[in-house]
Amino acid sequence: MGRYIEAKVFRYDPDKDKEPYYRTYRVEVDEELSALMLLDRIQKDFDETLSLRSYSCGLQMCKSCIMKINNNKKFACLTMIKPGEDVLFEPASYPEYHVKDLVTIDPEKE
């Protein structure tokens, strides 16, 4: 134990789902990793239907990866998560500017 991270992720596709729901993924990890790396791994190896903006500049500058992590808006690229932790991922904005799952459109971009 302690080598796993339990990630609970907000899911909603307005084209298909009646309402949002959460899905939990249990991911085995070797060491601490960033939230974005964790979600990228979930999308690639566990659940291809998960949508997120995987792009990041890696410097907390571009804001592409901003989302709610444990109820606070954070940069996923440099928010580190340790083995043994549980973590909650939700979109930066919902229902306004929401696209699907963790993908949103920035209000400034309208």
Added chain:
Amino acid sequence: MHNIEGDIKECDVLVIGGGGSGALACLEASQDGDLNVILVSRGPISRSGLTPTGNGGTAVSDSPEDLFTTMVKAGDYLNDQNIVWLMSNEVHNSLKKLRDLGVPVKKLAPGSACVHGVETLSIARKELRRRPNVVVFEDVMITRLIQKDGAIRGAVAWDLISGKVFIIQAKAMVLATGGMTGELYSLSSNNPFGISTDAAGTGHVMAYLAGADLIDMEMIAFVPLPSNARCKNIRFFPEFWLGPYMNRTGEIIEDDVNQYPGGSYSYQFVQKICRELDHGNGPISVDRRGIEEKYSKLPIPVWDRRRNLIKKLGIDPVENKIEISVGSHFCMGGIHIDEKMESTISGLFAAGEVMGGVHGGLRLPGKSFTQMIVFGFEAGRHAAFYARKNTKISDPFSEELAQEKEKIYCYAETKKDPISFTELKRRLQGVMDRDVFVFRDKDGLERAIQEIREIKKDISSVNVPVFKRYNLGWIRAVEFSLMVEGAEIIASSALYREESRGFHYRNDFPKRDDKNWLKHTVTRFREERLEHDTAPVVLNRMKPEV
């Protein structure tokens, strides 16, 4: 969220790519207000592409002659000298245009400035949104260029949010789609933390499939990178790359990278590391513990912030020995253009990393932002000029639209023996890492081409989950079908150039051969096949010493 109605959008100038070159080309082409310009970006501008990942270092040079000479010598004379001369002479003018837009250009040491990527793009984006003659499509991907009778006519676009496929007609087009090495190799400087930044070379390949000539596609820059993904950002730590570099036994293999033209970004140094690794002396590490830090505060706030982030992550190279590997960095080859940025397809212009001829065999640090800024403006200017004197043909391109829809939608069909896309991509990266890397030879390259062709066949068995909204698996599958062509182009060009020059090293032809190979390799698509040719290098100002 943009509502895209109907199957056709029209404009005078279509700019593809939302990085620095694309944004500046769009500003330039739209500034007089008489042309309708559409900018298409795969992601939100300032939040996608490689521009925001750069550190902003921009070569300025107080003497154009110096900048020109340095670049041509470092590039092993494979640079087109008319293009380098233009860049060297135009850089001050281009930076003035940036300042006029309100972009801070901070002077650093003599000959260099910092132009921050995110800042530049945010300002450019705001300005573009103000202009009534500009339409910006974000989260839209171009999947095909349309050429008729030797001239560019439009493109097929795919809205990643609604799933809609539509046509954009244009009189002139600027292709500014950026790099191609990030996705092709398992380790790349393009991908912070090992996560894709979409540098897949789709622009190179779309231009090639539409009939444009590509040059020197074998010229891929490789650089040392931290092996551990979480340490990737150390690549911006200014002193880190000075070394010292040591091998497994603790022997120092390099402590003076500044002897090479591009420091740690030089092929001479990268080849040295790879030889050490091939001799079984890896892993290679950089150990700066105990070396006094030169700067207490870095000149640019963002750089300082970067360093603090690194310290916070517990990967400060001042306190840790950091293991390094070699990964891909930059594509020096690209679309063959003339001094008006125009490709061999009339009306198709290129700017930024997708253009060829600027760097020859080696890109020096700080020169890609200069390239992005100068040629972004230049391509926009020439495309506008072209659009003003040419008329549009109003063809609905129904056939192209239908074909492209079919191609995109085939991934969503249920397959008998479906292949995982992730697995297929790993296979391609495995081939590139093994046979199309720093050291190359005939046998390896032939084997690579064979395997790439097999991977190409397997694409038709890729299955993606079926939903329209921001479907990453689907986006990456469509991207992959272009990327795999790019892999073949690189491997095949590398086989064609039978000498060693710049970053292209052939074990079976280890010497530079100016007599036979001081020329561009050309790759073009004719009669549904890849073919090679050569083209002269523009050597109008300086010739190599005999």
